[in-house]
Amino acid sequence: xxxxxxxxxxxxxxxxxxxxxxxxxxxxxxxxxxxxxxxxxxxxxxxxxxxxxxxxxxxxxxxxxxxxxxxxxxxxxxxxxxxxxxxxxxxxxxxxxxxxxxxxxxxxxxxxxxxxxxxxxxxxxxxxxxxxxxxxxxxxxxxxxxxxxxxxxxxxxxxxxxxxxxxxxxxxxxxxxxxxxxxxxxxxxxxxxxxxxxxxxxxxxxxxxxxxxxxxxxxxxxxxxxxxxxxxxxxxxxxxxxxxxxxxxxxxxxxxxxxxxxxxxxxxxxxxxxxxxxxxxxxxxxxxxxxxxxxxxxxxxxxxxxxxxxxxxxxxxxxxxxxxxxxxxxxxxxxxxxxxxxxxxxxxxxxxxxxxxxxxxxxxxxxxxxxxxxxxxxxxxxxxxxxxxxxxxxxxx
Amino acid sequence: xxxxxxxxxxxxxxxxxxxxxxxxxxxxxxxxxxxxxxxxxxxxxxxxxxxxxxxxxxxxxxxxxxxxxxxxxxxxxxxxxxxxxxxxxxxxxxxxxxxxxxxxxxxxxxxxxxxxxxxxxxxxxxxxxxxxxxxxxxxxxxxxxxxxxxxxxxxxxxxxxxxxxxxxxxxxxxxxxxxxxxxxxxxxxxxxxxxxxxxxxxxxxxxxxxxxxxxxxxxxxxxxxxxxxxxxxxxxxxxxxxxxxxxxxxxxxxxxxxxxxxxxxxxxxxxxxxxxxxxxxxxxxxxxxxxxxxxxxxxxxxxxxxxxxxxxxxxxxxxxxxxxxxxxxxxxxxxxxxxxxxxxxxxxxxxxxxxxxxxxxxxxxx
Numbered sequence: 001x002x003x004x005x006x007x008x009x010x011x012x013x014x015x016x017x018x019x020x021x022x023x024x025x026x027x028x029x030x031x032x033x034x035x036x037x038x039x040x041x042x043x044x045x046x047x048x049x050x051x052x053x054x055x056x057x058x059x060x061x062x063x064x065x066x067x068x069x070x071x072x073x074x075x076x077x078x079x080x081x082x083x084x085x086x087x088x089x090x091x092x093x094x095x096x097x098x099x100x101x102x103x104x105x106x107x108x109x110x111x112x113x114x115x116x117x118x119x120x121x122x123x124x125x126x127x128x129x130x131x132x133x134x135x136x137x138x139x140x141x142x143x144x145x146x147x148x149x150x151x152x153x154x155x156x157x158x159x160x161x162x163x164x165x166x167x168x169x170x171x172x173x174x175x176x177x178x179x180x181x182x183x184x185x186x187x188x189x190x191x192x193x194x195x196x197x198x199x200x201x202x203x204x205x206x207x208x209x210x211x212x213x214x215x216x217x218x219x220x221x222x223x224x225x226x227x228x229x230x231x232x233x234x235x236x237x238x239x240x241x242x243x244x245x246x247x248x249x250x251x252x253x254x255x256x257x258x259x260x261x262x263x264x265x266x267x268x269x270x271x272x273x274x275x276x277x278x279x280x281x282x283x284x285x286x287x288x289x290x291x292x293x294x295x296x297x298x299x300x301x302x303x304x305x306x307x308x309x310x311x312x313x314x315x316x317x318x319x320x321x322x323x324x325x326x327x328x329x330x331x332x333x334x335x336x337x338x339x340x341x342x343x344x345x346x347x348x349x350x351x352x353x354x355x356x357x358x359x360x361x362x363x364x365x366x367x368x369x370x371x372x373x374x375x376x377x378x379x380x381x382x383x384x385x386x387x388x389x390x391x392x393x394x395x396x397x
Numbered sequence: 398x399x400x401x402x403x404x405x406x407x408x409x410x411x412x413x414x415x416x417x418x419x420x421x422x423x424x425x426x427x428x429x430x431x432x433x434x435x436x437x438x439x440x441x442x443x444x445x446x447x448x449x450x451x452x453x454x455x456x457x458x459x460x461x462x463x464x465x466x467x468x469x470x471x472x473x474x475x476x477x478x479x480x481x482x483x484x485x486x487x488x489x490x491x492x493x494x495x496x497x498x499x500x501x502x503x504x505x506x507x508x509x510x511x512x513x514x515x516x517x518x519x520x521x522x523x524x525x526x527x528x529x530x531x532x533x534x535x536x537x538x539x540x541x542x543x544x545x546x547x548x549x550x551x552x553x554x555x556x557x558x559x560x561x562x563x564x565x566x567x568x569x570x571x572x573x574x575x576x577x578x579x580x581x582x583x584x585x586x587x588x589x590x591x592x593x594x595x596x597x598x599x600x601x602x603x604x605x606x607x608x609x610x611x612x613x614x615x616x617x618x619x620x621x622x623x624x625x626x627x628x629x630x631x632x633x634x635x636x637x638x639x640x641x642x643x644x645x646x647x648x649x650x651x652x653x654x655x656x657x658x659x660x661x662x663x664x665x666x667x668x669x670x671x672x673x674x675x676x677x678x679x680x681x682x683x684x685x686x687x688x689x690x691x692x693x694x695x696x697x698x699x700x701x702x703x704x705x706x707x708x709x710x711x712x713x714x715x716x717x718x719x720x721x722x723x724x725x726x727x728x729x730x731x732x733x734x735x736x737x738x739x740x741x742x743x744x745x746x747x748x749x750x751x752x753x754x755x756x757x758x759x760x761x762x763x
């Protein structure tokens with residue numbers, strides 16, 4: 001009898017324990033959350049404050065959109081809401097937003113953080129702290145810098161997705177196809193911020209077009225010194241930078257047809273680069289070894305380019321293009337005195353002693369570092385056709 | 398008189414040791430800030446320094462077979478002084494219960510339950526520990542087998558999935574440490590993750606074949622250290638310089654896993670592993686404390702002590718620090734303090750050698 005009571009008691013205790021594991025102290029259900037998909041930070045008119053824009057998923061709008069109704073009314077059935085608030089700090093601004101949102105603000109699904117130009121000029125460190133420290137935030141969110149204001153980029157009607165946030169995140173995702181804008185997440189940005197020599201970078205985002213034709217555009221690179229926006233790289237300079245830091249994935253290099261009028265487009269298939277620091281009689285010297293191979297993507301001249309001598313000429317031209325891109329980036333970096341390539345870290349890894357000697361005056365040392373480029377570019381294939389689809393020419397040419 | 402009736406096999410002891418060392422994976426973060434990209438080096442050097450210590454402990458255990466540390470102290474130092482030293486000694490696992498509870502509590506508060514009161518997590522965690530310890534050493538060592546297997550699977554899988562994010566240039570420049578930082582890092586590694594093995598002197602006597610103690614504890618330590626090394630290398634390779642500012646590099650590194658938006662958000666695995674390995678650790682400390690107290694007071698069983706000591710541990714945990722930063726500050730002092738406790742068994746071994754002890758009293762105490 002006693003045994004039975006004991007076992008019944010045990011069962012009751014176990015069952016009541018099961019109830020406990022269904023949730024934690026403050027369980028929060030999906031229908032009680034405002035899920036933030038994108039965050040923008042701007043500088044309002046009052047000094048020393050920050051304007052916080054959160055793009056929040058709106059379930060009602062999603063449902064209507066899914067039914068196939070065309071969104072005629074401006075904002076009535078959008079899949080998102082933008083909430084704006086201001087505060088002295090990011091946390092303060094987030095708190096101020098609570099007064100305007102009926103549900104808890106939830107950052108776990110945040111995809112992008114966009115910093116307005118003014119805020120980037122002021123210095124990002126005090127703002128980025130929130131995203132590193134906050135418990136729900138993640139290290140793989142995209143970091144972008146708006147050419148003008150961040151709020152404008154979050155207002156643009158999305159093209160394919162329901163929300164501008166997802167559009168922007170997708171857009172950043174595919175930038176590797178052109179390799180003309182840097183793609184930086186919070187981990188990479190914070191790593192560069194922690195480095196004593198390397199300058200942080202982030203892609204630029206802007207609103208292009210007017211009225212109904214407004215669209216967002218990601219291109220070029222914002223260059224920071226410490227945490228302050230110092231300058232920018234255009235598209236080809238950006239690719240020059242990406243060649244060196246080994247971030248080029250795909251893209252097209254256009255060169256003149258050898259011996260003919262027209263252009264040949266060479267697709268980049270693979271690229272690999274190494275920064276090798278060297279010391280030559282006490283002076284720091286950077287050797288950049290770049291290996292690239294690709295295919296002949298298309299040509300606009302009538303001659304058959306898929307012949308051995310012509311390919312050799314094309315490869316040489318390609319090397320020149322890559323070289324000019326890298327040198328353009330280098331020139332800009334030297335002008336800004338910003339070590340965007342991570343030469344300092346490369347030196348630190350190979351010659352710690354020389355790095356320690358130079359680290360405090362790196363801004364002066366960096367522009368004078370001699371750079372030697374060693375580029376090896378190959379064209380492996382000519383695509384699906386062996387020669388252009390046209391009447392065969394005389395062999396004499 | 399034998400308080401613990403159970404006995405464990407040598408493979409169980411090995412798994413227990415391995416799980417125990419793995420439980421310290423969160424504590425490597427203490428050295429990350431000091432030793433930066435060379436942390437893997439102090440994980441190894443700490444292991445090397447630990448070997449002679451471990452050899453001494455095992456010699457002591459084999460010199461006095463079937464005697465736990467409290468009994469050994471009685472023999473070596475005589476009844477009065479022996480009891481005094483034992484009492485001081487038992488305070489060591491008692492304090493470690495609280496510090497480990499605090500670490501696991503702070504971890505869960507930082508990363509998962511920011512608004513839950515610490516005490517709720519502690520009570521739930523400690524109740525399970527108390528339950529396991531009441532089951533005796535056999536129960537704890539059986540759980541440890543599962544723990545080690547799960548931990549190794551998670552470590553390998555997460556390391557494999559993180560290969561994309563890893564950059565091995567993060568380890569350069571290697572050996573950049575100054576001598577001072579290297580010694581400090583090694584000191585922390587010896588005193589915290591490895592040195593705490595000293596409490597196994599309360600467990601080794603219940604091994605069914607005492608001759609195998611040496612090999613099984615050593616193997617366990619090797620497995621444990623290998624797990625710590627894998628974690629350290631994974632975190633540094635994946636996070637680089639960021640790992641020096643993170644509260645839990647492991648958690649942040651595994652958070653980065655994102656394979657096609659499908660295999661992602663795996664960080665809870667790290668929390669689960671941490672939970673079960675720290676559970677083993679706290680169980681061992683709790684067991685060593687209550688067994689020591691029971692031996693000291695010459696009780697017939699330690700069972701009635703488990704719950705009160707557990708409650709004491711929880712209360713002490715809440716009182717021990719005001720906030721997490723004080724805990725980090727204490728981490729500067731703690732290794733040196735803990736180091737004293739690592740030395741006591743060695744001194745005991747030496748005195749035992751000088752007094753030529755086990756032969757004199759070996760017969761009558763059996």
